[in-house]
Amino acid sequence: MNHAITQKRWIIWFAITSLIILSNILVYALPIMSPLPNRVALGSLFDFILTIPIVTYILIIRKRYSLKYIFPVILAGYVAARFIIPNPYFESFSFITYILVAGEIAFLCLELYLFYxxxxxxxxxxxxxxxxxxxxxxxxxxxxxxxxxxxxxxxxxxxxxxxxxxxxxxxxxxRKKVYAGSDMFTYHKKTGSIAFYIMLIHATLIESIGFHYFLHQWNPIVAWILLILNIYATLFFLAEIQAIRLCPYVVTDKELILQVGLTKQLIVPFYNIESIHHYKGLLPSKMEQKQIFDAAVNEFIKEPAKLEIVLTEPMKATMLYGFQKTVTKVHINVDDERAFYDAIMKKVQERSSHE
Structure with a gap:
């Protein structure tokens, strides 16, 4: 069973990795630390290609995702090490580069075969x-x-x-039109989700312009990497806005299709719906949150769910990049709550009468 990653785990992971990265930057940047022995680079390399991946595996990957995801973490750690460790120190351990390159080439060949x-x-x-x-x-x-x-x-x-x-x-x-019909239900018109993502795009563009200049004075390569990441983030926010607008919830003859923007999807056959009822708005506990598919968009102030769907058997919801989460309930808000409730109840009753 896949378990959701709690906010606490993300905070711990971010704190540990930030501490490792910052301490290595200071070792080479502070004049008081000079001169440094060459073997200090070996310690830094271990931090980036062993310690950070191990921390990532324990806090993020273990029991949740495939072990394959550790390889991009190792590669990212190595790239970060190349930027932080000065060349004179790094040259003594250049053989590690060849080992990593050989491993990544083997992994890439496997991925290319699957792509073929x-x-x-x-x-x-x-x-x-x-x-x-x-x-x-x-x-x-x-x-x-x-x-x-x-x-x-x-x-x-x-x-x-x-x-x-x-x-x-x-x-x-x-230029695509928003589809409308009695079997399609929008879920964003009564929220501030579109404005929320527009604000994120605005903040990302300002950061790109402002920080790029200052980072370029320190390290042009890091500045360009950050700029590319910000461009990608802007594209993601634009895509999320359009996906929210163009992907309403769909009620078919056999199943309920919940596509929440780009990031969440759950397809529920009607035979697997035990009940649908109006939710009281009580905040679920942390244990309960791990098994709830939260079919709600991000916005400034999150509104409590108005409806709850209880599943007969647990199902796997699909997140971005194929990550999965096992859920037993669905918390959901729609613009036309009454029509959606009636449509689901009708389908569930029809399925029950045929059994």
């Missing part, structure tokens, strides 16, 4: 996508169904799908 398998089945995926796009208004859901009809679910497919969705919604969806 996806590309070879691209014509079949396109045919399936056209069929699903006629049946479902959501590009996100139709593309996912089309890919997994032809390719088994894996890390490469999950990442490629997430990136394709991001680029589509951020760059190519602005």
């Amino acid at each position: 398998k996806i590309a070879r089945k691209l014509p079949a995926i396109i045919r399936s996508y056209k069929k699903y796009r006629l049946a479902y208004s959501s590009f996100s859901y139709a593309s996912e169904k089309a890919v997994y009809d032809s390719v088994s679910e894996n890390v490469v497919a999950n990442v490629l799908l997430s990136e394709c969705k991001l680029l589509y919604y951020a760059l190519f969806s602005w």
